[in-house]
Amino acid sequence: MDDSKILKKLFEHDQRFEDVDVKLTNFRDEMLTGMDKIMVILQRLDQERIFTNEAIRRLEKGQERQQKEIDHIKQVLNIA
Secondary structure (H helix, E strand, C coil), rough: CHHHHHHHHHHHHHHHHHHHHHHHHHHHHHHHHHHHHHHHHHHHHHHHHHHHHHHHHHHHHHHHHHHHHHHHHHHCCCCC
16 A cells, blocks of 8 residues: 555544544543433432331321320210
């Protein structure tokens, strides 16, 4: 092969490497963006879990208090 063909091939390969580099960079950016979105969703779910657990705890306390009142009412009415 003569020098011009070799140079032409080298330039073609350089261009292909640059294209691959751009594609990899774009893919990486897309992956990181997707992972960021997943992290936001996970953080929201974690916060929701915390608030749900607290709401359940409050409901359980209320239920215990109401059960004690029911038991007391049954004793007063001699139902128990």
